[in-house]
Amino acid sequence: MxxxxxxxxxxxxxxxxxxxxxxxxxxxxxxxxxxxxxxxxxxxxxxxxxxxxxxxxxxxxxxxxxxxxxxxxxxxxxxxxxxxxxxxxxxxxxxxxxxxxxxxxxxxxxxxxxxxLSLPQQASNLTTRIQRRLDRQSHPIAPIDGGHSGPLAGFRTSDNAAVVYSTNWAGAARDQPPPGGPYTAVSATFTVPKPTGGPGPMQAGSAWVGIDGDTYSAAILQAGVDFYYDNGKISNDAWFEWFPDYAYDFNIKINTGDVVVAKVESLSPSEGVVIIENQTTGQKATQNIGAPKPEATLGGQNAEWIVEDFQSGDSVVPFADFGEITFTGCEARAQNGDVVGLNGAKIIELKQDGKIKTEVTVHGEKTLSVKSKL
Incomplete structure (x- = not known):
């Protein structure tokens, strides 16, 4: 048989x-x-x-x-x-x-x-979702020379954090592990934004939490929500990724305005768990995941809370005006169980074509806001 x-x-x-x-x-x-x-x-x-x-x-x-x-x-x-x-x-x-x-x-x-063909269609925009998911990928931070230490004028930061510029990330990152050992879990809660935009190509962005990808670029374990604006139509996808593999969708419905908890946890350098919980609807999706190749193991050197202009194919997508995204309950757990927050994390501003397109503010130990300046 x-x-x-x-x-x-x-x-x-x-x-x-x-x-x-x-x-x-x-x-x-x-x-x-x-x-x-x-x-x-x-x-x-x-x-x-x-x-x-x-x-x-x-x-x-x-x-x-x-x-x-x-x-x-x-x-x-x-x-x-x-x-x-x-x-x-x-x-x-x-x-x-x-x-x-x-x-x-x-x-x-x-x-x-x-x-x-006899299966029920799960969403009316299924074809669009599949098409835009092809080659969708997050990437490690793409830094820009010219970042500096200390608070950036006009921006509020915490603990005199360093401020750096990137062409694809905005938010906060801890670029060194704490005394308790490598990072093994990162989590936060945020409200799915309502993006706006003009006519033309689809505009998009993503909010996520992750382990590694900043100073340690061999791998990233991450989970979050993509948001899309397409000629007046707004849609969202919850996803997970172990870079350098591509992103995969969670089987969970996400609407604009939903309150979402995102969490990633490494069980070992080559194994992890990714979780998206929609607190508005009560739905929760969990997925075990493994390193896509032997050299793509986690180092536990970085913890991030990020809004990203992600890549599709060979270039980043047109960045959507997302208003403001606030991450609350920002926590990163070390190997020994110690939990740290945003104090000491560096601030990352997204800068493209010579223009700073975000305004990042840290409000204490566990709250971070990223405001669009498009």
Whole structure:
């Protein structure tokens, strides 16, 4: 007995191992579809939606890639939820070989889409969400020379924090671990903003918390909410990311004005948990996540509370006028359990085309506001 499984995490099966298309499946008399209890994950990268398909029995296994642009396959959490489609292989005396790749893909695509199209659409803007999620990625801070120490004139900071400029981040970052050891968790609460903008390309931004990515750039573990303004239409996505991998959506509804708690926690340098809790609706989404590659482990050297002009493809998105975002309950936990806040954190202002586009203010130990100056 073997299964055709649609849904192993794309980060656990690399395309380089996808060999043996057309390989012998072994003894089988007939193939039949049956439902299991989970959903396949979709891996958004390089302009494609890619599902990993594996066929196996107790003797043999082959793995192939199936690419599709179907907007009906909605789950974006890797290796986790929804419908597995499994194919029973009942032993008999015949040998089945999959020789014709076109016939194989046509059979799989027809069967999978037939079921996928019967699933309820989770949101009216699903196609738009999938399209804009392609290649969406946060990046480590992109600093600009000319930052300086001490309070910036006209801005309120805490504890005489350093102020630096960046082309993609605004907010606060602790750039060294506390005496209690590396950072193992970072959290904060914020209200999802109502962005504004003009006609033209979609404008966007993101609010998130994270571990690493400032002075330690090999990896970032982060979770937050993207906000979009598109010719008068506003939408939001909750997401998580382990940089340098791409971002993935949480399966949770986020509306403008909702109060959201974001938290990331490292269980080890290569394992973590990301959480988004919508306090307005009572919904909560939690996802275990692993380092996307061996060299992308966490150092626990930085803790951040950030509004970002994130990257899509090869450039940052047009930055939305988000009004003001206030992070409350800003906390970072050290390895020994000690909890620290914003005192001693450096202030980061977003500067593009020679213009400072944010105004960051720290209000005591645990509250931070980032105001748009667009």
């Amino acid at each position: 073997g299964d055709l499984l649609l849904g192993p995490s794309a980060r656990s099966l690399h395309p380089s191992c996808c060999t043996g298309v057309g390989a012998t499946l072994g003894s089988c008399s007939r193939l039949r579809w049956r439902h299991s209890t989970r959903v396949s994950s979709l891996y958004r990268k390089r302009g494609r939606i890619v599902s990993i398909i594996s066929v196996q029995n107790k003797h043999e296994r082959f793995i192939s890639l199936l690419s599709s642009s179907s907007s009906s396959w909605t789950n974006s959490i890797p290796g986790s939820l929804g419908l597995y489609y499994s194919l029973s292989l009942e032993s008999a005396t015949c040998k089945a070989s999959l020789i014709n790749m076109k016939l194989e893909l046509a059979f799989l695509t027809t069967a999978l889409l037939g079921t996928a």
